[in-house]
Amino acid sequence: MEAVVSLDARGQILLPKEVREKAGLRPGDKLAVITHVHGEEVAYIMLIPARKLAESLRQFLGPLLRELLGPEESEGQGGAGPG
Helix, strand or coil: CCCCCCCCCCCCCCCCHHHHHHHCCCCCCCEEEEEEEECCEEEEEEEEEHHHHHHHHHHHHHHHHHHHHCHHHHHHCCCCCCC
């Protein structure tokens, strides 16, 4: 556990400076909020920098899209070309 934070009256939290620095977060950065439900309750909440999530999705989906669409079509869709 890195830290314990409180939720204020407006529903906001403050990430401690050490956590922000360790994660490379800057003011204005977007965070994806992902919840995991176990049973009928939220078991945990994850915050993932949106840029990291987008990179992971591209790495995961890129090869799949190239396989499905073929190299010519995936390049036109923003896929990585050769080289």
